[in-house]
Amino acid sequence: MKVSKYSANGNDFVIFHSDVKADRSKLAKIVCNRQEGVGADGLIVIVPHDKYDFEWQFYNSDGSTAEMCGNGSRACAHYAFYNELAPKNMSFLTEAGVINAEVDANSGMVLSELTPPKILEKDIIFGGKNWWKLDTGVPHMVSFTENIKEFDILEARELRYKYNANVNIAFVDGNNLRVRTYERGVEDETLACGTGMAACFYRALMEKKISGDIEVYPKSGDTLYLGMNDKTITFKGKVKRVFETEWKI
Numbered sequence: 001m002k003v004s005k006y007s008a009n010g011n012d013f014v015i016f017h018s019d020v021k022a023d024r025s026k027l028a029k030i031v032c033n034r035q036e037g038v039g040a041d042g043l044i045v046i047v048p049h050d051k052y053d054f055e056w057q058f059y060n061s062d063g064s065t066a067e068m069c070g071n072g073s074r075a076c077a078h079y080a081f082y083n084e085l086a087p088k089n090m091s092f093l094t095e096a097g098v099i100n101a102e103v104d105a106n107s108g109m110v111l112s113e114l115t116p117p118k119i120l121e122k123d124i125i126f127g128g129k130n131w132w133k134l135d136t137g138v139p140h141m142v143s144f145t146e147n148i149k150e151f152d153i154l155e156a157r158e159l160r161y162k163y164n165a166n167v168n169i170a171f172v173d174g175n176n177l178r179v180r181t182y183e184r185g186v187e188d189e190t191l192a193c194g195t196g197m198a199a200c201f202y203r204a205l206m207e208k209k210i211s212g213d214i215e216v217y218p219k220s221g222d223t224l225y226l227g228m229n230d231k232t233i234t235f236k237g238k239v240k241r242v243f244e245t246e247w248k249i
């Protein structure tokens, strides 16, 4: 099997395509294992679709499925374009809905239009902080902090299980955001989370802490570009194809 390893600003994925849609939960655990597998935060499998350029199956590293993944959507679009599975402007089906993406072949920049954001619950008080629960394709808890260096992983883990959501803290840096995310299904902090950055962006926009298009800096230190496009969030940044290999399981 030919597989590619991608990094989307530190959020890393194993990607391959197949003609068969199947349960690949066990495979996800094996390939994502950082000691005995390729090592990644998630596995993406591209399968054919009648109406859209393709459909994807997304798995977290623990084998659980997720409806959506922002960084994964950009990495997947890049893979699909370079493997001639889709044109540079493409639409593909996820469990959260249809995602439109655009690959810039020269710069390696990929833009993805996320599903319309939803506020699920406001003003949840936990650990002395005010949290909002939002859906940007998958559920996210968002709170603002004055000190982005302090992210209490144990508290985040407690909140993750209580609300079955990913957990983000964000620091408003001028008109930009610094974000850290504890990811469900990886069960730890990751270097970047696209739908998490989008959830922080949306809460900050709703509370008028920021305006217009902004830059977001995840833990990896990279720069992502977020903006509102009608009702959807546009999410842009570089992706890196780390390597491609043949892998026998």
Ligand SMILES: N[C@@H](CCC[C@H](N)C(=O)O)C(=O)O
Residues within 6 Å of the ligand: 011, 060, 065, 066, 068, 069, 070, 071, 072, 138, 139, 166, 183, 184, 185, 186, 192, 193, 194, 195, 196
């Ligand atoms: N890293 C992703 C989100 C992946 C899914 C998430 N871990 C969940 O289970 O909800 C992103 O970039 O959005």
